[in-house]
Amino acid sequence: MMLEKRILVVEDEEHIRKFVKINLEREGFIVEEAGTGEEALEIVKKKDIDVVVLDIMLPGIDGYEVCRILRQKHPTIGIIMLTAKSQDIDKIMGLEYGTDDYMVKPFNPMELVLRVKSLLRRMDPLIEESNHIVLDPPFKIDKYSRKFYKEDEEIELTPTEYSIIKLFTENSGKAFSRDEILNIVWGYDFVGDSKIVDVNVRRLRAKLEDDPSEPYYIETVWGIGYRWRDK
Structure with a gap:
């Protein structure tokens, strides 16, 4: 279990946001919530966020713009993008903006947890070799x-x-x-x-x-x- 990792869930639909939060907290993660892109960017300024679970369709600035700003100002943050659309163009646009992974709604919350853990493993700085x-x-x-x-x-x-x-x-x-x-x-x-x-x-x-x-x-x-x- 990866403890003390802080995940930010950015989703304007509260029931989805709460459901994702519950499943992440069960795995020992600290979870922050945001209902808009603007709110998410303010949270990232104030807290050390490891991974952002980011919906594309948001009121105000959309997930693409949030991803672009995060990559510009916080390049080492992990980003998993959520989309309700299955068209390839939405996935490709998210990847071009710098997201590390994507999931299409509706999704299995445990699969999202596994993807968060997988992304955190990629970000783990532990070095096995003496020559780094x-x-x-x-x-x-x-x-x-x-x-x-x-x-x-x-x-x-x-x-x-x-x-x-x-x-x-x-x-x-x-x-x-x-x-x-x-x-x-x-x-x-x-x-x-x-x-x-x-x-x-x-x-x-x-x-x-x-x-x-x-x-x-x-x-x-x-x-x-x-x-x-x-x-």
Whole structure:
């Protein structure tokens, strides 16, 4: 059980918000509530939030805008987006704004709890290896502080982006299928499609490649998935 982790549930429908809160509290989480995006941003300013469970359809600013602001000001917060729509465009938009995961309503509350736990595991700073610095010039990854650098300049990564880049840099030259990346990074049999991997890779390329349209470091292995270039 992951104790002392603080989860913010942002949902304008009170009965859904309370139901999610009850299930998270049963697992030992501290739960904050917000009914609007504006209220959620104020809570994040005042309290240390580990994961935000964020509905897209909110009064005032919507979940996409909340996600964009959170990623800009609090890049290490985990974000799971909720949507009542099943269209791919809603999922892709959420991923493009920087969400780590998504769930389509109606959902099983215990599945949401499992996804929160999975995301927290990706964010866990505990280091098993004595050597916590990985060097792959011009990059450096510090597994203790969970920071990633290019030419000694820090590149801000979301928790999911960090987990993917850690997987790649620790396995240079190894080709990973999308399903393998899903199982290793997300930590469960993901109920959805591989677009969540593609979008995260596209975001990573935009952040670290000299020319994202002609990626050098994160190679596409056609018909399989991706690999980190073995120099």
